[in-house]
Amino acid sequence: MDVTRAPAQVIERLWARMSARDWTGLGExxxxxxxxxxxxxxxxxVGRANYVAVNAEYPEGWSIRVLGIVADGDRVVSEVEVPMEGxxxxxxxxxxxxxxxVVTHATEYWTTVDGDPSPEWRRRLVEPMPLG
Structure with a gap:
């Protein structure tokens, strides 16, 4: 394994391999x-096998669009969008x-777009975010 690759490259490859359903490559x-x-x-x-299995066993119909990756040393932040067909x-x-x-730890915050509607009191102060 090439351990000289930059942390941001590892995460770029992670999302590409996940998108390609390359589960062996993801595990690497x-x-x-x-x-x-x-x-x-x-x-x-906990553990590589469980992480790969959770992703491999997720029901089909999804794709991945990387919106951004930022790195500082061994810490990397990524934002992705995962649309589900229908x-x-x-x-x-x-x-x-x-x-x-290799990834040694991660914290991921998954949310649905428009899954937490704006409360009534705030509607006069905000506008709908363009989606897509």
Whole structure:
């Protein structure tokens, strides 16, 4: 494994491999003892095999569009959009730790676009966000 690649490149490859359903390739970018937290659903994924399986077993019909990746040392932040055919669109803000060419920890915040409607009191102060 090429451990000289930059942390941002690891995350770029992670999203590309996930999008391609390259589960073996995805696993190559994940540490054996990775810990991934999903606070929105109060779940923790422990271990490479579980992380890959959670993603591989997700029902089909999704695609991934990377909106941005920013890195500072071994910390990488990515924002992606995950539309589901005939269903909701997810937005994901992920905070990755990459060491020696693999992800060792992540915290990902998954939410649905327009899944948390603006409360009535705030509507006079905001405008709808363009989607797509």
């Amino acid at each position: 970018l994940i540490a054996e003892d990775v810990v991934v937290d999903w606070p929105s659903s109060a779940e923790r994924i 269903a909701e669109t997810f937005r994901v803000a992920s905070f990755w730790t990459v060491r020696d060419g």
